[in-house]
Amino acid sequence: MEAPPGPEPKPGDLIEISRLGYSHWALYVGDGYVIHLAPPGENSESGAHTGLGMVKRELLVDVVGQCFYKVNNHLDHLYKPRPIKDMLSSGIEMVGMEMEYSVLSRNYEHLVTELKYGKAHSRQFREEPKPGDLIEISRIGSSHWALYEGDGYVIHLAPPEEKSEPGAPTGLGVVKRELLVDVVENCSYKVNNYLDHVYTPWPMKKIIAFGNWLVGRKMEYPVLSRNCEHFVTDLRYGNFPSQQREEEPRPGDMIEISHQFYCTWALYVGEDDVIHLAPPGKAC
Template identity: 50%
Template structure:
């Protein structure tokens, strides 16, 4: 096998983007062939469509390793993609901060682009990603970073999202109660993205696009519209806000908090009996296309 290829010679403080199959991993170049990066826990195998579900949500540790060891046979590039928007910190300050984090344990999600946020924070002093700078499009999944958990919504246009929330609790704060609950009820809401996000950070995160084909946009939006104001069963492991939006976009429900996808078309959403119109399914009867 041949080693990974890169057009540019990295310099200390540069961001390195590594192209693994199905996702990108990021590292900060220290010099002398070494990088500092946020490495997911596991056996170090390359993650692809066949193994991505097993890595979602696992923890990670900041490591100093040889660039060639973490690149393997993958291509990589120097990608200081935010230099035109943010002034990089002095190199000695970048490297001092990076070395101070070696050995530190952190959350890690391939889908959440944590490795990119980690190195961008070191270079620019603020956690930014290319994904965060994009404007959402109808049908996009929105991941909102709350303290200790993530909330999810489906962008439907006009600055609004459809999401699962508590009926009588402010959407900006109340879902922590749901996230920590084993079994309760929730209501489907259509609300302004800015209202739901509040002071939190968020990103567009269509993380299953590499392994699942999204449904037709008109069907995604129609399905979301049809269940607005409906009461649903809620279970943090089996049916949470992330299950809900992935089901809308892909026709397969998935969450890093729960087991691999178990709910797929043409099953209906878990509506409460009093909210369900007898004899009807809130989604099309045919498999998603």
């Protein structure tokens, strides 16, 4: 367990635990213990499916694991905290209870903010998506994009081999309609209709109807010129720009490709092809 410089937690404090792509939250109750909502499967991961979570009282060091944490009473300026005795007694009464767990509407942050302030609040997502919204999903080294249809479903272009990797080869992608939580998995997302100031969106019903008409179709997936972002911007605006790169490469350009812990380099030769040195154990 690692904690950045800052105040030691006191009973009633909210604890934010930094994990890959999201935060887990707990309420500190004293003597090294916290109360938190463990998602279905006892995994505190943002991509857990809707289902039954369990309220648990556990040692902070066990919940934090190898991650960082900090005290973060981030709503004190908006809401008056409940009396500490009320927070702790309410939390202790809930320990062992199973409750519906929804990434979008009832997650671990909702639980602890309700205990502390009497208000269920979450910053995991900037805003609730509406039908027709573009969803940007943050992944290591890239973003995956989807169109929100409603009722928890999105339409998106899944790259070849169903991997949304920035280095995926040109091939046939598949248009899919899936639950947002299944597409997001352990990542974070946000609503990002970033071109609304440039283009007028199509009518929402037309956007969704056209998206559903494309579900199940296979289409070419050149990462540089027709990726998942091009697909959804075309649905929403009838134009298909992409932010995945700052500029279009030209033959002779050097391409830097970001991986989880390192970068590789390639020479762009045109028509979406590159020349690069494959490390040992990789197919050329």
